[in-house]
Amino acid sequence: MLKRLLDLLLSPRHGSAKPRRQLQAELERVVEMVEPRLRLVTGYPRVLLRGMARTLDFAEQLTQDLPEVLELSWRGFTSDRRLGMFFSSPASLLDLLHTSSELDAFFARPGNGDVAFCLLIMQRSDNQRLGMVSQNGEVVAEVPQLVVSFDNHRLTLPSATLDEFVPRLAERGVERLTGVIARRLRDKEAQRVELESELLRVELKLKTLRAPGQLVVDAMADQGPALPDSPLALQSRFEAARTDLAARKAELTLDGKLREVRQILEHPSDYFSSRSVTLNLDRMGVLQPDDESGNGHPICFEEVLLGETPPVRRVVVPARVTRQAIRELEENFGTG
Incomplete structure (x- = not known):
């Protein structure tokens, strides 16, 4: 009875005729290439198997009606x-x-x-x-x-x-x-690093502007676009970057990465x-x-x-x- 229940829970609930064992094997290959740590998320196969079935069916459809050899x-x-x-x-x-x-x-x-x-x-x-x-x-x-x-x-x-x-x-x-999935995750990680760098730059310049008699120098100017000189504009820039960084960090948690992989697999x-x-x-x-x-x-x-x-x-x-x-x-x- 327990095995039957597990089979139902793990099945992709999709019209694919692929055996569950094949779907799981294909899914493990994708996880290994994209982010092996996704295996730490409880129930990750249940979340991704439906999308894996759709992706495999989609890939097979691409081979139909090929041009003449x-x-x-x-x-x-x-x-x-x-x-x-x-x-x-x-x-x-x-x-x-x-x-x-x-x-x-x-x-x-x-x-x-x-x-x-x-x-x-x-x-x-x-x-x-x-x-x-x-x-x-x-x-x-x-x-x-x-x-x-x-x-x-x-x-x-x-x-x-x-x-x-x-x-x-x-x-x-x-x-x-x-490869598209892996590259999207790498791009988000690169964006996180850029946002952290921008936050540090803005924070340093704000502190300098607020210190009387201090010469304003952006020591990290080569790491991003020029920053405004107005404290008000800098504060607005700081808040926007902090909001973007929080969103990017949420996307780069294991749960966030799992959602990204699921989205792409279900909509190839x-x-x-x-x-x-x-x-x-x-x-x-x-x-x-x-x-x-x-x-x-x-x-x-x-x-x-x-x-x-x-x-x-x-x-x-x-x-x-x-x-x-x-x-x-x-x-x-x-x-x-």
Whole structure:
């Protein structure tokens, strides 16, 4: 009877089909990465398991309807227009394949075979410029154009099959969300330190102003913005900083951190989102109207947004590469 009661209390009360043991194991990994001392709070699993179930379900949903797998090869530049948009040349693709330590380690293990499915991660840049519009071979106008480019390429999660790759992709989503939680807590701790420093600065300057004949010097001026010279303004600044500090300290107690973790786990889409994007680009990366002119070609990818400060936006595309494709690139574009 007692075991049955504990099972009911610890269950996430959510529609997830995940076994409770799996949810608890995933939760412990998150707690270990974010703040191991949360385990000191009585009943922390009961508080967090529902959110853990929602986060796992959310991460699995992110792996549905992925773009078509991108073939990373020399021939891919003629068969898939995305490759020519993502990489400036076959040589730049080869450079990525050579510098990917994860891919190198994967192919170094003979049991993995000759094919790797992986996640290609890039940074997208949109730049405005003036471009020429010509008519009958003559330039007739300058018009604003949006040029889209992709750089900072990385390859991660190499897997022998798609069936292995997709679950790892969901796990990666949970890891990134966990990183968002940890970073938010670190930012709050940094804000606490800054507020304590500001309080000390204001207090020292107030004491100096109230001491007749004393020279007013802010000895900690390099640790924050300039302070006002008016005692009234300083007192107001002191009270505001003290209020903010009290709120930040409350958020950094174990109970406060538990509330922060619960909030993010129960609402993952507020902090981690993914959307399918299709851009109509010409061969120079210039965004074209979605019309029948034929000047552009649709380029499809997933764009991930992490709710950090500032927000982090990345382009992600599932990709496939073979040992043979790497050899062909080396033969034709290697530097010897």
